[in-house]
Each structure stands twice: as structure tokens, then as C-alpha cells.
Amino acid sequence: MSAEKTSFYIPLSIIFVLLVSPNIQHSLGGDTLSWCQSLTGDQTLVSKEGHFELGFFSPGNSKKYYIGIWYKKVSPQTVIWVANREVPISNTSSAELKMTENGNLALSSSRLVWSTKSTSYPANSTVAVILDTGNLVLRNKSNSSAIIWQSFDHPTDTWVPGGGVGMNKITGEYQSLISWKNFEDPSPGPFIYTIDPSGLNQFLLQWNGIETYWSSGVWNGHAYSGIPGMDQSPYFVSNFTDNNERKQCTLTFNMKDAYTRGMLDSSGQAKQWLWTNDSQKWAVVGSQPADPCDIYSVCGTFWPLRQQQQKHFALAPKVFEPVSFYRMEPE
Numbered sequence: 436m437s438a439e440k441t442s443f444y445i446p447l448s449i450i451f452v453l454l455v456s457p458n459i460q461h462s463l464g465g466d467t468l469s470w471c472q473s474l475t476g477d478q479t480l481v482s483k484e485g486h487f488e489l490g491f492f493s494p495g496n497s498k499k500y501y502i503g504i505w506y507k508k509v510s511p512q513t514v515i516w517v518a519n520r521e522v523p524i525s526n527t528s529s530a531e532l533k534m535t536e537n538g539n540l541a542l543s544s545s546r547l548v549w550s551t552k553s554t555s556y557p558a559n560s561t562v563a564v565i566l567d568t569g570n571l572v573l574r575n576k577s578n579s580s581a582i583i584w585q586s587f588d589h590p591t592d593t594w595v596p597g598g599g600v601g602m603n604k605i606t607g608e609y610q611s612l613i614s615w616k617n618f619e620d621p622s623p624g625p626f627i628y629t630i631d632p633s634g635l636n637q638f639l640l641q642w643n644g645i646e647t648y649w650s651s652g653v654w655n656g657h658a659y660s661g662i663p664g665m666d667q668s669p670y671f672v673s674n675f676t677d678n679n680e681r682k683q684c685t686l687t688f689n690m691k692d693a694y695t696r697g698m699l700d701s702s703g704q705a706k707q708w709l710w711t712n713d714s715q716k717w718a719v720v721g722s723q724p725a726d727p728c729d730i731y732s733v734c735g736t737f738w739p740l741r742q743q744q745q746k747h748f749a750l751a752p753k754v755f756e757p758v759s760f761y762r763m764e765p766e
């Protein structure tokens with residue numbers, strides 16, 4: 436009798452596990468990583484409305500893996516942010532992105548590879564959430580507006596609406612774009628897109644931190660003097676914010692069923708890209724500097740702040756040149 440009971444209960448518990456496990460798996464397929472949860476192998480988090488996905492990716496044929504954020508609905512995969520850009524992982528099955536005992540988000544394989552800032556928070560008091568803006572936030576679990584850390588404060592080479600390039604006056608940190616080394620290697624290349632460290636309200640492109648090869652010109656209240664026409668598109672509304680906490684440029688994007696991103700590519704050119712649901716493709720809608728020869732490394736000679744001829748935001752979407760693939764490298 437008791438033996439029968441046992442054999443009855445064991446299958447029941449197996450059924451229970453089978454019914455419950457897909458839910459555990461599914462909760463990882465949500466947008467949030469909580470304490471005791473981890474992301475490994477091909478598991479991902481997906482933002483609420485399904486715009487962005489976070490997980491391991493491998494650029495090109497590199498066979499090296501990084502934690503990144505990419506557009507869920509865009510193919511080929513278009514990465515906007517990389518966590519461990521300098522320290523790749525070779526085996527995602529043995530790597531884990533998880534919430535640590537001290538409330539931080541950390542990536543480890545056999546050792547710690549990458550982590551959010553090391554201030555300690557009580558275990559189980561913080562969560563990591565991927566938002567539909569493409570921002571990964573570490574926040575207080577019981578207060579969604581108490582943000583402790585966010586990927587928008589640590590951009591790699593890409594800027595999306597909602598994020599800003601600039602600086603934080605309180606922490607002294609800069610939010611700058613730094614190019615990838617090449618399309619298969621997200622580690623920092625020689626080019627940077629930064630707010631002018633001298634304090635002027637303008638943005639600079641610099642090579643090796645010394646040579647400025649492009650400048651936006653100073654913000655005049657509605658545009659930058661070196662980017663004529665940028666305030667004429669109803670789709671791309673730029674603003675420059677200067678308050679007690681931050682000094683930064685922001686972008687409001689007003690096109691339905693479309694995405695836009697600004698990217699400093701590994702050739703040193705900053706490009707504004709547009710993807711529409713109709714075209715299912717990325718197209719360049721503006722580039723800085725417009726002439727690649729204004730970039731120090733491309734033509735060998737440095738042309739100090741040559742007169743800029745900007746082809747910019749004022750173009751209508753129908754005249755955009757379609758570009759067939761992402762991260763096209765110069766020939």
C-alpha cells in the first residue's frame with residue numbers, strides 16, 4: 436500500500452516539474468532579471484513591447500561572445516550596446532549574467548568579466564530591466580523610478596532616442612560614443628564623439644583623443660551652427676539640455692513604425708541611420724563629416740576643421756538611399 440503510494444507520488448512530482456519548468460524558462464524570456472535568476476547560453480530578455488532584446492551575441496565570424504542589446508524586429512542583427520566590449524567570452528554555456536548578492540548586475544564565466552558599479556545594495560532589493568527605448572536599467576525593485584545604473588549612461592558606439600551624448604555634472608562622467616575597432620571587434624577604436632570638454636555647448640569628433648576632425652558648432656537654441664538644416668525635419672527634433680545635473684544633446688524621433696540610431700563607425704564617420712517597417716532596411720540619413728577625407732586616418736593628412744558641407748536631417752524619407760547591410764565598412 437505504502438509502496439503504491441510512493442510510486443503514485445513520484446510521477447506526480449515529475450509532472451509538476453514538467454508543468455512548472457516552462458514557466459521558469461518563460462519568466463527569463465520576460466524583460467526583468469531578479470535576484471537568483473541568470474541569463475546563459477541563448478537565453479534573452481525582451482523588452483515589454485518587443486522592441487529590444489538583451490543576451491549574448493557574436494559579431495561577424497569572430498566566435499567571441501558579448502552581452503549586448505539589439506533590435507528584436509530588425510534583421511540582420513543590429514547591436515546598439517555592448518557590456519563587456521573589451522573582454523569577450525568564448526563559451527556562453529559556461530557564462531552567466533546575473534544579479535549578485537550585493538544587488539549589482541554582473542557577467543562571469545570562470546571569473547568576473549563585467550559588472551555594474553560596485554556600490555552595495557541589499558540582495559533582492561534591485562532588478563535589471565530592458566526597456567523599450569533600448570535602455571538597460573538597474574533599479575530598485577519596489578520603486579521603478581529609482582534608477583541605480585543605466586546603459587544609456589555608458590553608451591558604446593551608438594546613440595538612440597531617449598539616450599543622450601553629453602556629460603553628468605554631478606558624477607563628472609561623459610556619455611561619449613567610442614567606435615568599435617572593426618565590425619567584428621567591439622573593443623574601443625581610436626574615434627570618439629564627445630561633448631566639447633572645454634565647456635562649449637558643441638560636439639566634437641576626435642581621433643586618438645588629440646586631433647579634432649569635426650565639430651558640430653555651438654548650439655544656438657534650436658540647432659548647431661555647423662549642421663545647417665538639422666532643425667528643419669519634423670521627424671528628428673534635436674535639443675540641447677543644460678540643467679543642474681546634465682549637459683547633453685537629446686533627440687525626439689517622431690516617425691511611426693521606424694527606428695533611428697546615431698552610430699560612430701569604425702572608420703570614424705558618425706552616421707544617422709533610419710529603419711522603417713516598410714523598407715525593412717537601414718538607410719543613412721546624415722553623416723559627419725560628410726566627406727570621409729576629413730577623417731585623419733582615411734587620407735593620411737589632417738585637415739583642421741575644414742569647412743563642413745553637411746548633408747543632414749532635412750532630407751525627406753523617400754529620397755533616402757537604401758543601404759543593404761549593417762556596419763558596412765569602407766572599401
Ligand SMILES: *[C@@H]1O[C@H](CO)[C@@H](O)[C@H](O)[C@H]1NC(C)=O
Nearest residue numbers: 476525526527528529530544
Ligand atoms: C562550454 O561549457 C559547457 C558547460 O560548462 C561545457 O559542457 C562545454 O563542453 C563547453 N564547450 C566548449 C566548446 O568548450
Ligand SMILES: *[C@@H]1O[C@H](CO)[C@@H](O)[C@H](O)[C@H]1NC(C)=O
Nearest residue numbers: 469470471558559560576577
Ligand atoms: C525575494 O523577494 C521575493 C518577492 O518580494 C520574495 O518572495 C522572496 O522570498 C525574496 N527572497 C529572499 C531570499 O529574500
Ligand SMILES: *[C@@H]1O[C@H](CO)[C@@H](O)[C@H](O)[C@H]1NC(C)=O
Nearest residue numbers: 556557560575576577578581
Ligand atoms: C527601494 O525603495 C523602497 C521604497 O521606496 C525603499 O524603502 C528602499 O529603501 C529602497 N531600496 C534601496 C536599496 O534603495
Ligand SMILES: *[C@@H]1O[C@H](CO)[C@@H](O)[C@H](O)[C@H]1NC(C)=O
Nearest residue numbers: 575577578579580581582583
Ligand atoms: C522612488 O524613487 C524616486 C527617485 O529616487 C523618489 O523620488 C521617490 O520618492 C521614490 N518613491 C518612493 C515611494 O519611495
Ligand SMILES: *[C@@H]1O[C@H](CO)[C@@H](O)[C@H](O)[C@H]1NC(C)=O
Nearest residue numbers: 672673674675676677678687
Ligand atoms: C529643449 O530643452 C529645454 C531645456 O531642457 C526645454 O526647456 C525645451 O522645452 C526643450 N525643447 C524641446 C523642443 O523639447
Ligand SMILES: *[C@@H]1O[C@H](CO)[C@@H](O)[C@H](O)[C@H]1NC(C)=O
Nearest residue numbers: 691692693711712713714715
Ligand atoms: C510592418 O511590416 C509588416 C511586414 O512588412 C506588416 O505585416 C506589418 O503590418 C507592418 N506593421 C505596421 C505597423 O505597419
